[in-house]
Amino acid sequence: MLLDIKKIFSTYDAPVKVSEELDLSKEDFPGYEVPDSIHLELCLVLHGNVLETELYFRAQAVYECARCLERSQQVFDVERSYPVRQADLTDPDAELPFTEDGQLDTKELVYSELLLEIPTVLLCSDDCAGLCPVCGRKKPCACTHETNDATDERLSILKQLLS
Ligand SMILES: [Zn+2]
Ligand SMILES: [Zn+2]
Structure with a gap:
């Protein structure tokens, strides 16, 4: 989804809550897959001129254990908070993936947060003997x-x- 952050800045009168189902099953991840749909929740609250953008989602990674090659899965809870200023919308180095017209690409955001969150070496259990x-x-x-x-x-x- 493209969330119009620019519009939220200009028309804000109350916290904005957004939820969305995302399908990342076809995305390319290093060493694992995310086959189930992801339920994303976003909450945006304006404090002065900073839009506090909070994100939460849970994703299940499916992979082969790096030691014993057994098919395993692990759930990751991701919670993030980003302070967004209006100037960030046109800043090419902004932390969040904004389009040219100030919209936030939520799928791209979840994808990049998953890449940061999930380790590339995954085990079936911490004490797997291989x-x-x-x-x-x-x-x-x-x-x-x-x-x-x-x-x-x-x-x-x-x-x-x-x-
Ligand atoms: Zn194992
Ligand atoms: Zn043996």
């Missing part, structure tokens, strides 16, 4: 026990020799 180099399965696997048994066996032989 794949076993022997059997290729996710650890702990059957080999782990065998290795332990073999060590125990060698230890018991050693103990026998020592006694």
Whole structure:
């Protein structure tokens, strides 16, 4: 959606609340996808000549764990607040993506906030042990026990020799 910020500045009389469903399933993300639609909420309040623009949305990233390659998902809650001045609308270096005629591209904003929020290396869990180099399965696997048994066996032989 293109939100007319310039118009909000010129006609403001009360806080502006906007909600929108966004589809970013076709967008290109590094190492993950965002298949479900995103519910975005925006609240704009004018304080003096600064338009406090607050944003909130929740997005679910779907990806393969970087260690075990298992399909996983994680939810990210994004909350941001930007002070917008009228001069920002025509400033090419403005923090927010405004069009030439002072409109805010909400989809582009959510997309760029997701890129900042979601790490490019994602795991199924913080303590994921990855794949076993022997059997290729996710650890702990059957080999782990065998290795332990073999060590125990060698230890018991050693103990026998020592006694
Ligand atoms: Zn994993
Ligand atoms: Zn194994």
